[in-house]
Amino acid sequence: MTHTVLVTGVSRHIGARVASVLAADPGIGRVIGVDTVPPSPTRDGGSLFGRTEFVRVDLRSPDIAQVIAAANVDVVVHMSLVSGPARSRSAMKEHNVIGAMQLLGACQRSATVRRVVVRSTTAVYGSAPNDPAVFTEDGEPAEVPHSGYAKDASDVEGYVRGFARRRPDVVTSTLRFANFMGPGVDSPLTRYFTQPVLPTVFGFDPRLQFVHEDDGVEVLRRMALEDHPGTFNVAGDGVLLLSQCLRRAGRLPLPVPSPLFRFLGEVARAGGRVDFSPEQLALMCHGRVVDSGRLIRELGWKPKFGTAAAFEDFLRSRGISGGFLATMAGA
Secondary structure, three states, rough: EEEEEEEEEOOOOHHHHHHHHHHOOOOOOEEEEEEEEOOOHHHHOOOOOOOEEEEEOOOOOOHHHHHHHHHHHHHHHHHHHOOOOOOOOOOHHHHHHHHHHHHHHHHHHOOOEEEEEEEEEHHHOOOOOOOOOEEEOOOOOOOOOHHHHHHHHHHHHHHHHHHHHOOOOOOEEEEOOEEEEEEOOOOOOOOOHHEEEEOOOOOOOOEEEEEHHHHHHHHHHHHOOOOOOOOEEOOOOEEEEHHHHHHHOOEEEEEEEEHHHHHHHHHHHHOOOOOOOOHHHHHHHHOOOOOOOHHHHHOOOOOOOOOHHHHHHHHHHHOOOOHHHHHHHHO
């Protein structure tokens, strides 16, 4: 029996869902959700949180060690990796990297922690014109991410590997998720697809890959309850070209040169609408595709939603349809 699970990042949708599904498991005695603010109510006014106990903690402070020690935590699920800075880039880096360092340091000193699961991202592979067609977990990016969310995730993974070496008795799992899609997902990419006219980079039609939020939560649940050490890609089957996504959404593309795309991104970011970061620009040029075969073999399970099905479910949830445009285009 797993006695106490600690989940970080529960103020965001996926973190709250993970905490809720673990709290509903009769084999888990206690679930503690930590974040700087409590999770928001759902659209119908309810809560995803279930019987999870919320503790207000900033991961950058040493207080997290006290929480782990006081509760005799034996499983840690680290979900607090943010991609859209609400304030400055430096604040996002502190939250992502310093927060992870403090958490892993607390886990290293703990006598009770026996399993650590870390949410990462396929953005660690970057997006470059000379990348391999499909990334495996052992693949190296042609251009190592040197800024933004992808750099943060890469740094965090480095600290996780160091932790695993220092505490080989703790089962450590790193999950590299493709972009989440689903009814409750609010991300730079989902906000992009809800705009009426979508700027694209002239001359590029990148391949995109998504993971449905339901599948992501299920993977995290399994990893929290079972021993699966290592690094795993998580993505739905198949790919969609950006042009296919736009047709399915019934959105009009606005092809622009990459410098103008970047400028429009800065304008949109300043207005708080869409975050076109440098890594988003690279993704919109070159795309990214990963192989999830290692995860499927390890778990004996595969995502229920492919990339196209995850995107369609997102569109349905927002009342978006390509209608005649998508049908005629054969998207």
